Amino acid sequence: MKFYYELHEPELMQACYDLERRQVIEQSWRDERRQTSIALLLFVPVLAFVLAASFHYLSARQVSGYWSVVGVAVLGGLLGGVLVSLRRLVPRLRSRLAPPSFTGSLPWWLLLGPLLTGAAGGLASAFVLITQKSGVEDFRPQTVYLIALAASIVCSRLLPRSMVATTIEAER
Amino acid sequence: MSGAPIYLRRQLEEDRAAVLARRRALERQLAIAVLASCLYFVLVGAGALVAILLLLDHTRSDDLVRVASLSLAGGALGATVRALWEVMDTLERGRWELADGTLISRPLRRSSQARQEYLREHPAREDQQLERSDQQASPEEDLAPGLPGQRLSKQELAEIEAAEQERVALGLTRAEYELLRKAEEDAAQSWGYSIYDLPLLILLPLLGAALGLVAFAGFVGGFLVASGSSSPSYSPTGLLFIAALAGMFAPNFIAALSRAADAIFGKTSEPPPRA
Numbered sequence: 001m002k003f004y005y006e007l008h009e010p011e012l013m014q015a016c017y018d019l020e021r022r023q024v025i026e027q028s029w030r031d032e033r034r035q036t037s038i039a040l041l042l043f044v045p046v047l048a049f050v051l052a053a054s055f056h057y058l059s060a061r062q063v064s065g066y067w068s069v070v071g072v073a074v075l076g077g078l079l080g081g082v083l084v085s086l087r088r089l090v091p092r093l094r095s096r097l098a099p100p101s102f103t104g105s106l107p108w109w110l111l112l113g114p115l116l117t118g119a120a121g122g123l124a125s126a127f128v129l130i131t132q133k134s135g136v137e138d139f140r141p142q143t144v145y146l147i148a149l150a151a152s153i154v155c156s157r158l159l160p161r162s163m164v165a166t167t168i169e170a171e172r
Numbered sequence: 173m174s175g176a177p178i179y180l181r182r183q184l185e186e187d188r189a190a191v192l193a194r195r196r197a198l199e200r201q202l203a204i205a206v207l208a209s210c211l212y213f214v215l216v217g218a219g220a221l222v223a224i225l226l227l228l229d230h231t232r233s234d235d236l237v238r239v240a241s242l243s244l245a246g247g248a249l250g251a252t253v254r255a256l257w258e259v260m261d262t263l264e265r266g267r268w269e270l271a272d273g274t275l276i277s278r279p280l281r282r283s284s285q286a287r288q289e290y291l292r293e294h295p296a297r298e299d300q301q302l303e304r305s306d307q308q309a310s311p312e313e314d315l316a317p318g319l320p321g322q323r324l325s326k327q328e329l330a331e332i333e334a335a336e337q338e339r340v341a342l343g344l345t346r347a348e349y350e351l352l353r354k355a356e357e358d359a360a361q362s363w364g365y366s367i368y369d370l371p372l373l374i375l376l377p378l379l380g381a382a383l384g385l386v387a388f389a390g391f392v393g394g395f396l397v398a399s400g401s402s403s404p405s406y407s408p409t410g411l412l413f414i415a416a417l418a419g420m421f422a423p424n425f426i427a428a429l430s431r432a433a434d435a436i437f438g439k440t441s442e443p444p445p446r447a
Contacts, residue, residue, distance in 0.1 A: 011330030
């Protein structure tokens with residue numbers, strides 16, 4: 001509904017404007033929900049891949065060789081990235097967002113930011129482990145995986161705060 | 173409406189029928205989505221349960237492939253139970269949201285039906301008299317009852333006037349308009365279960381399975397169970413229980429992981445918001 005005929009009364013015009021603004025915010029929030037829902041759908045193949053590869057490595061008693069250690073650490077980091085990303089995406093789906101958090105498009109940075117940071121955290125932890133042991137030795141994949149997971153969770157906190165959705169409740 | 177020309181009334185009826193048909197199609201879409209998701213959960217849960225039953229008897233703690241499979245299935249089962257519980261809870265509360273944003277509240281629907289039945293059983297009183305009493309009361313008195321001495325600000329008066337104009341434009345009585353405003357307020361404060369929630373629910377069993385694997389890594393890596401020996405022993409049944417709990421209470425488990433990360437690497441604070 002449009003109120004074009006209230007221009008002669010400023011207060012009334014303001015009230016009409018507020019009504020329309022509320023409708024627009026409502027519609028924008030629904031669009032955000034749809035975009036977040038699509039983003040979550042994109043995580044299904046990612047998580048399935050991480051799960052399958054993690055199972056392959058974690059069911060071994062030991063891994064040896066640089067690439068295996070790096071693989072396990074990156075998988076742990078990616079899982080940490082997925083967890084962090086989900087923690088940031090779910091409030092966008094289930095809580096009322098404050099208008100400054102509206103993006104109007106698919107929140108790619110919420111998908112890729114934590115994932116890349118997680119992978120970087122995993123790589124860094126693999127680098128530290130390999131250099132500390134000074135050589136290709138046998139590693140317990142479970143230990144490497146958990147260290148990489150913890151490192152990725154810590155690293156993802158360094159992402160800008162603007163990546164965290166502000167909900168109406170949080171604003172209050 | 174009763175005084176409108178016939179062609180206009182026909183047009184309005186056709187529009188109403190089209191809206192109702194579209195809404196019925198969206199309701200059918202939501203019902204199919206909910207049934208499909210329940211079927212998916214039942215299948216995943218049954219698969220995980222069968223895998224657990226097959227693995228549990230023959231699993232020794234040194235057979236890592238079987239133990240990992242057990243914890244994966246346990247996590248998936250826990251998350252599936254949680255997701256199914258969420259859907260059932262929403263069914264019980266009866267708040268749904270169609271793809272176009274329309275909120276359907278079962279209690280509201282029931283009360284609306286009760287209202288229609290009441291009005292059908294009790295014939296309407298003299299409309300003229302109600303209309304007159306409606307006109308006698310000013311909008312200010314109607315919308316701010318019980319505050320006779322209090323003067324409203326210009327802004328509040330303008331809001332009341334805007335609401336009154338909207339009511340007249342919609343052709344509603346004051347009582348109906350109040351109900352509409354209440355429904356709008358209610359809708360603005362809440363969200364309903366809709367097809368947009370399905371991707372998250374599809375993701376939950378996978379997430380539960382991943383957390384089950386993390387619990388397994390914690391057990392085998394010696395992070396969850398401290399042991400002095402070089403080859404720690406643990407109960408596969410205990411691991412299954414922990415994995416199922418991790419899947420079922422994923423947010424709590426992730427928060428615990430976060431605290432563990434703080435303990436290992438030290439606590440980092442989030443950077444301040446950018447200006």
